[in-house]
Amino acid sequence: MTVLVTGGAGYIGSHMVHALADAGESVVVIDNLSTGFTAFLPESVPLFIGDAGDENLVEGVIAQHGIESIIHFAGSVVVPDSVRDPLGYYRNNTMTTRSLLNAAVKGGVNRFIFSSTAAVYGNPDQVPVPEHAPTRPASPYGSSKLMTEIMLHDTASAHGMNYVVLRYFNVAGADTKGRCGLATVGATHLLKIAVEAATGQRAKIDVFGTDYPTPDGSCIRDFIHVSDLAQAHRAALAYLRGGGSSITLNCGYGRGYSVLETIEAVRRVSMRNFAVSYAPRRPGDIMTMVADVSRIHATLDWTPQYDNLEIIATHALAWEEKLFRERGGLPQHAESA
Numbered sequence: 001m002t003v004l005v006t007g008g009a010g011y012i013g014s015h016m017v018h019a020l021a022d023a024g025e026s027v028v029v030i031d032n033l034s035t036g037f038t039a040f041l042p043e044s045v046p047l048f049i050g051d052a053g054d055e056n057l058v059e060g061v062i063a064q065h066g067i068e069s070i071i072h073f074a075g076s077v078v079v080p081d082s083v084r085d086p087l088g089y090y091r092n093n094t095m096t097t098r099s100l101l102n103a104a105v106k107g108g109v110n111r112f113i114f115s116s117t118a119a120v121y122g123n124p125d126q127v128p129v130p131e132h133a134p135t136r137p138a139s140p141y142g143s144s145k146l147m148t149e150i151m152l153h154d155t156a157s158a159h160g161m162n163y164v165v166l167r168y169f170n171v172a173g174a175d176t177k178g179r180c181g182l183a184t185v186g187a188t189h190l191l192k193i194a195v196e197a198a199t200g201q202r203a204k205i206d207v208f209g210t211d212y213p214t215p216d217g218s219c220i221r222d223f224i225h226v227s228d229l230a231q232a233h234r235a236a237l238a239y240l241r242g243g244g245s246s247i248t249l250n251c252g253y254g255r256g257y258s259v260l261e262t263i264e265a266v267r268r269v270s271m272r273n274f275a276v277s278y279a280p281r282r283p284g285d286i287m288t289m290v291a292d293v294s295r296i297h298a299t300l301d302w303t304p305q306y307d308n309l310e311i312i313a314t315h316a317l318a319w320e321e322k323l324f325r326e327r328g329g330l331p332q333h334a335e336s337a
């Protein structure tokens with residue numbers, strides 16, 4: 001009963017690996033380390049450094065380790081990069097998953113959990129967004145994930161596989177034991193930028209757009225703590241092991257916070273009054289993105305532990321302070337100090 005985690009050395013994947021290992025599961029990782037870190041992994045977990053789309057590698061790992069389920073995080077994740085390099089995103093997200101699925105089918109793996117994204121919805125007509133909302137991705141990143149969802153659905157129907165697609169909303173926070181967190185150089189996530197400002201690595205944070213028709217004029221997001229997200233995957237695994245049929249689920253808390261509220265939360269928990277400046281809207285931003293979470297709660301045995309913006313901000317800050325200390329107090333990017 002071994003679980004294969006692709007992209008297990010990355011931000012979310014490493015939390016998944018720790019959650020599985022903490023629960024006594026047998027787990028192996030395939031990661032090409034393009035954006036991952038070996039230091040995030042427990043020493044007891046075998047790491048195969050290679051491509052999740054390398055069918056020979058995957059078939060070998062499936063056979064050698066008796067893989068019963070695959071949790072697939074490996075991929076490229078930066079929305080603006082996908083606009084510049086759509087074919088790179090279709091290769092590393094869509095084509096890689098096609099090869100991975102082919103190896104899974106050949107190896108007889110019939111449980112598959114896939115990291116999808118709220119970006120598949122594009123600009124939603126209704127908020128909170130239910131899973132049956134129209135999918136109109138506004139970027140090649142979102143399209144590459146939606147194409148993968150479709151491919152997974154067809155493959156599962158043809159080959160007796162069951163899957164859970166998890167559409168993540170805004171993932172944030174870090175492991176409470178400090179074992180892993182967001183360390184990607186150049187990450188642009190709001191909470192990451194805010195904690196970089198709070199630790200003095202940035203002179204200020206820009207708020208992209210304060211003229212939206214929202215209560216305070218800034219965009220609204222549904223933040224989910226990365227450790228709760230990992231536990232949602234464990235619940236999805238239990239659901240599939242219990243004979244659950246294929247399903248797509250939103251992963252969020254179902255509650256939105258504005259960009260300004262989020263920055264205020266980081267100021268409060270850090271007790272540092274870093275500068276905030278108002279900047280024009282960021283092209284392509286969606287005004288309000290909040291998950292309808294009724295289906296995930298009706299389907300999975302999952303109770304979030306960290307559904308609180310200040311707790312998420314506290315954990316993100318603690319992780320950033322650790323990274324900053326380890327770099328000897330040097331900012332992540334020379335240009336941002």
Ligand SMILES: NC(=O)c1ccc[n+]([C@@H]2O[C@H](COP(=O)([O-])OP(=O)(O)OC[C@H]3O[C@@H](n4cnc5c(N)ncnc54)[C@H](O)[C@@H]3O)[C@@H](O)[C@H]2O)c1
Nearest residue numbers: 007009010011012031032033034035036051052074075115
């Ligand atoms: N972070 C978010 O807010 C967010 C939101 C929605 C969905 N997701 C999805 O979650 C997954 C994980 O995202 P993350 O934030 O942890 O990103 P990440 O970049 O930290 O992790 C991706 C991991 O996959 C590895 N990888 C990339 N391509 C690979 C390949 N072809 N073969 C093997 N390994 C490969 C990288 O080295 C890295 O360890 C991605 O599929 C992403 O699209 C993330």
Ligand SMILES: O=c1ccn([C@@H]2O[C@H](COP(=O)(O)OP(=O)(O)O[C@H]3O[C@H](CO)[C@H](O)[C@H](O)[C@H]3O)[C@@H](O)[C@H]2O)c(=O)[nH]1
Nearest residue numbers: 117118119169170188189190193206207208219259282285
């Ligand atoms: O320095 C910053 C950074 C972000 N923002 C704002 O904060 C909000 C959130 O931005 P993020 O970049 O943190 O996240 P996104 O909502 O754009 O995208 C994230 O969530 C999506 C799902 O909703 C996708 O999964 C995507 O991969 C993931 O990065 C946006 O309004 C953005 O304009 C700022 O104002 N200043």
